[in-house]
Amino acid sequence: MLFVGRQVLLRGIGLAVNLAGSLVCQAQSDPFSSGKAPFFLSLHVGGGLGLVAVGGGVQLAQQRLEPEVLVGYVPRRFSSKPLTIFTFKATYLPVRATLGDHWRVSGGVGGYVSYTHGATIRDSKDPSNYTPGYYFFSTKVRTGLFVTPRLTYAGIATVQRPNPARVAAYAELGTNDLYLLSRLPNKGGISVSDILTLGFGSKVGW
Known part of the structure; x- marks a missing residue:
């Protein structure tokens, strides 16, 4: 026994x-395990963050929340002098659907705060540029909101490659505080399409 x-x-x-x-x-x-390393790098084009912006961040809340920092650049040919744009952005992705073993479609919303450094941007707080009270905020600082669809591809993890790269492509349609405040008193002269911004980008996580 x-x-x-x-x-x-x-x-x-x-x-x-x-x-x-x-x-x-x-x-x-x-491939979409929440136990993977949460870091990612970003490449962004347009959308008010610069002609091209690069940066990175982390994925939190089971890969649904993505805070990140980006540095954008506007060359001289699009402005009288080059501009540098520093942006803190956060994206929240509540809608996610997996397609097969490698693909995921997501949808979400987000917001950002940016600061533009460059001589061509006049600071509204400078009395030599604007009369007191013309703007109650700094024209060098922008805050904005956006909606974003995303498509993500991820490889299968193996013993040799436990954390394969995840590559995402996305679009962002949004606006910012300056555009909204410009439309409110000029509803007949500024259309909704005039205050919208469109950006595209890619993120690589590992």
Whole structure:
């Protein structure tokens, strides 16, 4: 009886080990596993953040919240002098749908705060540029909101590559505080399309 009991115990331990190993392998093979490293790099074009902007951030809340910092650049040919735009942006993705083993479609909203450094942007707080009270905020600081669809591709994790890269392409349609305040008193002269911004970008996570 003692020998039989030992055999049953060893078989039970073996089954438990195999089951745990199977669960680990499944978690490793999930390309969108929330246990992956949360860091990503960004490349952004347009949308009021610069002709081109680069940066990076982290994924939080099971990959639904993405705060990031970007540095954008506007060359001289689009402005009398080059501009540098520093942006803090946060994106929230409540809608997600997986397509097969490698693809995910997401939808979300976000907001940003940016600061533009450059001599061509006149500071509204400078009395030599504007009369006091003309703008109650700094024209060098922009705050904006946007909606964003996204398509993400992820490889299958293996023992050799436990964290394969995830590549996402997205678009952002939004506006900012200056555009909105410009439309309010000029509803007949400024259309809704005039106050919208459109940007595109890509993110690579690992």
